[in-house]
Amino acid sequence: MSKIIFDIAIIGAGVVGAAIARKLSSYNLEIALIEKECDVSFGVSKANSGIIHGGFHHGSEYLKSKLEVQGNRMFDQLEQELHFPFRRCGIIVAAFSIEEMKTVEQLYLNGIANKVVGIEMCNRSRMLSLEPKLNTDVVGGLYAPAGGIIEPYRFVFSLVESALKNGVKLFTEFKVVSAEHNSEGYTVISENGNIVHSKWAVNASGLFADEISNIFNAEKFKITPRKGEEFLLDRNSAARTEHVVFPVPDHVSKGILIIPTVEGTTMLGPTAIPQDSKEDVSTTSVNLGMVFSSARRMVPSISQRDIITSFTGLRPVLESGDFYIDISKKQKHFIQVAGIQSPGLTAVPAIAEYVKDLVKKDGLILTEKSSYDPDIEKLPRMRTLNPEEADVLIQDDPSFGEIVCRCESVSEAEIVAAVKHGHTTLDGIKFYTRAQMGRCQGGFCTDRIIKIVQRETGLRYEDITKRGKDSWLIEDRIGDIKVNSYGSVE
């Protein structure tokens, strides 16, 4: 077989790598998208808060502010092309003292400087009419109607699906351990011995961007993970707000938010605690109390009774606090895209444009691909259909009538679609379909999903995992072991 030399290899299939891959797939290029996990969006992106930010948190001196405002405006078109759940529900910042109102005013000025459309200062009664569930102690605040919410993993899945449709090659379970540069370009080698050759490389490896930069012998910098714990509340929670509700931020983070997720649950968080480990995504009991008391200060009806799950995400933070997106000054044809923490998700469509301009500047020839198709197929979701629409769909394909996940009304057809799109782990299926994401957390549907995956893929039960590697589910099968009448294994 002849050796394929890709024009460009993008390291990391989180939201940043996926958006860059899709953007570049509109040009006549051979593109490799490389991911160390067994599925895309399994790193930082899966535990993102899903907020499309309003462009007022940071001053105009930051690159991230510029890209945030640009990126925000690009989501309507992306939604039309890629069909991920997205809603411009608006963002409010609630102040509870005159001092806090001074910070709010600064945020407002940031927004004006960043050219945010529609941003406004609100007095107490306007805040309460916008968001009746707010604590009546509210003094005033800020309203940014262009802010919104998305499902971050679905966004990544759609970006990757679009990229693949336009010719990008995806390499999963490809943990980069070495990269050599010679006259032909890079030879990138994975832990399990696979090789990708490419002329350019993009470092979009999130928490591991510092390590990848070292492997490529490029700039030295340090990514510090900043832990964010989130708590998810039931759909029926009385505390679900209309808008994303922010407290007045402090110097470290944007604070504990109340997020009415686009799919109907309510999320509280994230905390912001720096740590050394890039792997430790454990939750703690200490933070639960802190998150709830912070959130309840803004919306008193929030109740711990409504928790259905909690999880942790890690933000990849650089010392500068800004994004680092540039052509490497040390290594040839190497593009750094590091430190993409909040508002990275919002900025990502603009980051992709920015990186496209950088690679062009660095000499990569970009000619538009005539066959480029920005649209992906829109998959029906049972929970969004009225009874008549559902009936029509079932007549066409009965598997839409078989509900697998009762809490989130996910049909067998949707699970099968997830598998057909390459999401064969329980978590991959969860992020693609929402099955197991509701109030029973997979209690009723896990066994059904295992059976469907087996049927569709031919995988053996012991090969089905929660999220790849050693996250196996089933140890054994009855009949494979012998047990005596006293309950001991013979």
Place this chain on the structure above:
Amino acid sequence: MKELKFDTLVIGGGSAGMAAALEVSKRGFSVAVVERENSMGGILNQCIHNGFGLHHFNEELSGPAYAEKFIDMVESSNIKVFLDMTVMDMEETGDMKYVYGMSGKTGMIKFCVKTVIFANGCRERNRGSIGTPGTRPSGVFTAGLAQRLVNMEGYIPGKECVIVGSGDIGLIMARRMTWVGAKVKAVIEIQPYPAGLTRNIVQCLNDFNIPLYLSHVVGDIHGKDRVESIDVIPLKNGVEQKDKSFNIICDSLLLAVGLVPDNELAQKIGISINPETNGPIVDRQLMTGKNGIFACGNVLHVHDLVDFVTEESERCGKYAADYMDGKTFSDQYRTVPGQNIKYLVPNFYSPHRDNKFYLRTMIVKNRAELIVSVNGKEIFSKKLKHIQPSEMISFSILEDTVGAEIISECRNNTLEVKIV
């Protein structure tokens, strides 16, 4: 979209739904049962252990055998059963209810009915509900899911388990996992006393030398991809003794930490829920706040024994038939849980009819007394040998126990129950 007319639609074909449907059908009304699994029986189908039916059938049956008896009766009745069907939505106009049920075979069906009986059971509380901290590896299962994997699919979800919760499901699974060759290293219980039946402590734990840690909680779950170990923390007077915590190496954690009635649909159509039970607030006839909509079994409140579910659901079926026969009672007053009572079902009573109550206490006590009073006057009492929160208590207030002299138009006539 197909439209079908019945007098009654029963949501759920488990023990509650089948018992209720049979009673409605016996009275000559047309009944449909919607069941989301491919056979009736509900959770009984995965409960292959014995201990069912001692009250109702005077014999000890396995879960599937208990279900089979009802399935046979349903199949030889005029009840129309829709299997593999999920109820998606519901609406009401005037006296009619419209329920949308869907299956691959039938497409979406609009059921037009006079009465609806919710009999769709409960779900398990999970890790999120109890807020267990730590990593989020594979290998954390609810006990019911583990039971289904083992008993229905033949899958063994782990070889070294720890079980959280000493309720009957936890105990049964401790024995079951041992029988399939797994090592059950511990059962962890937050309370200072076991939550399950004594017979299950003996038969499921003691007989297999499985240690039961009372007054202990799981502190942290460890493991990146799969569970590797858990921290266990002893409690002293309810306070965590973190310095005395210890680690247990295991590959799986089974959570048997309680059940919650599944009432999303009821809530969606505006039925009020009792926050103590998570089931609908119901009157003496087990009718919810919406006329013609009833609830019974574990969707109303979580029961200990299927026999009690059957008893309650048969009454519910009769009440629904009474309602369609025009027999409703306006002379109903509130019931309230008093001293040491967690909850009381139903939430209304009628002084001129028989009333059956189920309740749970909040205390453990030997030689307790249950006292019922109306307008401050004691009308009934009952001695109880031993009470504990995990054991449901029942009693009846028969027609005219509440004398005419007690009921007064100028009082609220609330029936209060306490345990001392």
